[in-house]
Amino acid sequence: MIIAVSSQGPGLASSIDPRFGRAAGFVVIDTDTDEHSYFDNEQNLQLAQGAGIQAAQNVAKTGAQAILTGHVGPKAFLALDKGKIQIFLGASGTVAEALEAYKNGTMQPASAPDKQGHW
Amino acid sequence: MRIAIASGKGGTGKTTVVANLAVHLKNSKHSVAVADCDVEEPNLHLFLNPHLDIEKTAVVPIPEVDNELCTGDDCGLCAQLCRFKSLILMAGEVMVFPELCHGCGLCTLACPEKAITEGSRAIGVVRSGKANCIPFTEGEMKIGEAMAPPLIEEVKAASPQCDIELIDCPPGTSCPVIKALDGVDFAVLVTEPTPFGLHDLDLAVLTLRQLRIPFGVVINRDGMGNSCVHDYLNREKITLLGAIPHSLKAAQAYSKGLLHVGNVEGFDDHYAKLWENIQQSIGEARS
Numbered sequence: 001m002i003i004a005v006s007s008q009g010p011g012l013a014s015s016i017d018p019r020f021g022r023a024a025g026f027v028v029i030d031t032d033t034d035e036h037s038y039f040d041n042e043q044n045l046q047l048a049q050g051a052g053i054q055a056a057q058n059v060a061k062t063g064a065q066a067i068l069t070g071h072v073g074p075k076a077f078l079a080l081d082k083g084k085i086q087i088f089l090g091a092s093g094t095v096a097e098a099l100e101a102y103k104n105g106t107m108q109p110a111s112a113p114d115k116q117g118h119w
Numbered sequence: 120m121r122i123a124i125a126s127g128k129g130g131t132g133k134t135t136v137v138a139n140l141a142v143h144l145k146n147s148k149h150s151v152a153v154a155d156c157d158v159e160e161p162n163l164h165l166f167l168n169p170h171l172d173i174e175k176t177a178v179v180p181i182p183e184v185d186n187e188l189c190t191g192d193d194c195g196l197c198a199q200l201c202r203f204k205s206l207i208l209m210a211g212e213v214m215v216f217p218e219l220c221h222g223c224g225l226c227t228l229a230c231p232e233k234a235i236t237e238g239s240r241a242i243g244v245v246r247s248g249k250a251n252c253i254p255f256t257e258g259e260m261k262i263g264e265a266m267a268p269p270l271i272e273e274v275k276a277a278s279p280q281c282d283i284e285l286i287d288c289p290p291g292t293s294c295p296v297i298k299a300l301d302g303v304d305f306a307v308l309v310t311e312p313t314p315f316g317l318h319d320l321d322l323a324v325l326t327l328r329q330l331r332i333p334f335g336v337v338i339n340r341d342g343m344g345n346s347c348v349h350d351y352l353n354r355e356k357i358t359l360l361g362a363i364p365h366s367l368k369a370a371q372a373y374s375k376g377l378l379h380v381g382n383v384e385g386f387d388d389h390y391a392k393l394w395e396n397i398q399q400s401i402g403e404a405r406s
Contacts, residue, residue, distance in 0.1 A: 047204055049203060049204060049205075049219050050203065050204030050205060050216065050219050051204075053204065053207045053214070053216055053219075054204055054207065056207065056209065057198070057207040057208060057209060060209055060210070075216055075218075075219075078214075079207060079209050079214060082209045082210055082212075082214055083209045083210050084210065117218075
């Protein structure tokens with residue numbers, strides 16, 4: 001299974017980026033092989049609007065079935081939901097720690113966005 | 120002739136100037152209409168008490184995708200081209216986020232399968248009527264809506280042609296103001312004589328110079344604050360169209376929703392003088 005984690009840097013030791021749409025980047029991990037890759041989200045950071053849904057589209061392209069992040073807004077939630085990507089909120093610490101928390105089952109999938117939409 | 124009343128800063132007295140100038144013009148037998156283009160917070164009606172009998176919903180076009188015709192992941196041109204990032208491809212389908220859409224229509228034009236047609240989304244209402252014989256038009260944006268320019272355009276379009284049309288602009292210097300200023304012959308910038316007022320006046324001046332719209336400045340609450348605005352106008356060679364004095368009686372009238380013209384002693388003369396100077400400035404700008 002492929003999992004994407006919003007991250008401030010490219011590796012497993014990087015800190016979680018609590019923002020989804022305007023995260024610095026995403027570490028994408030294949031839990032079957034433990035391989036990971038990184039794509040930076042620089043382009044979306046500069047967007048005037050629509051960063052959340054663009055990030056959702058890019059995460060979907062990696063084939064991820066789950067996303068671990070801090071917070072997600074209503075439009076990104078809608079997009080991820082449409083892509084059948086499970087959303088786990090409140091991730092903290094490093095990417096590796098968030099992944100561990102996910103594997104231990106201490107993170108619950110979100111059923112709604114936890115942030116207001118904004119411009 | 121279209122005259123915009125703008126300011127940069129909110130709360131400097133744009134609406135006060137529009138309302139009083141309109142009544143002064145009507146009293147001196149001019150054909151005048153007013154349009155409140157501050158659609159995020161229209162308040163001109165509080166001073167002119169119009170009877171508004173026409174209400175029209177303002178809409179912007181949004182894309183509607185026919186999933187039968189759309190080839191989804193094989194194309195994606197609409198999502199790729201959208202400047203406002205209001206479309207994405209998700210799970211093989213195009214998802215539209217209408218609140219991000221600016222209604223430019225590019226996706227409809229670009230779609231090779233003709234799968235996108237233009238639907239519509241309400242963004243607010245345009246109301247019109249009369250305030251004591253003065254044709255009055257205003258727009259009010261829906262709560263939560265961020266797309267003011269299309270609504271402002273509709274307010275301006277709904278405002279009837281008169282010899283003089285006064286446009287009450289939104290504050291600031293961003294898109295809504297630019298839209299309100301579009302096509303005006305002259306702008307009156309309202310400011311207050313404080314460093315804060317001057318800061319935002321300077322931004323408004325830069326904007327109008329960029330747009331090449333002739334303008335002059337009226338200082339509201341003159342006598343308070345300091346001389347920084349006067350110094351600035353001298354330095355920048357900007358016409359001072361008028362100075363409305365800082366006055367307790369004027370503030371009291373305002374707080375009751377009363378106009379200064381006809382209610383506060385001496386103020387009729389201030390607006391008469393202001394109008395005289397505006398005319399003169401317009402004349403000079405044209406020559």
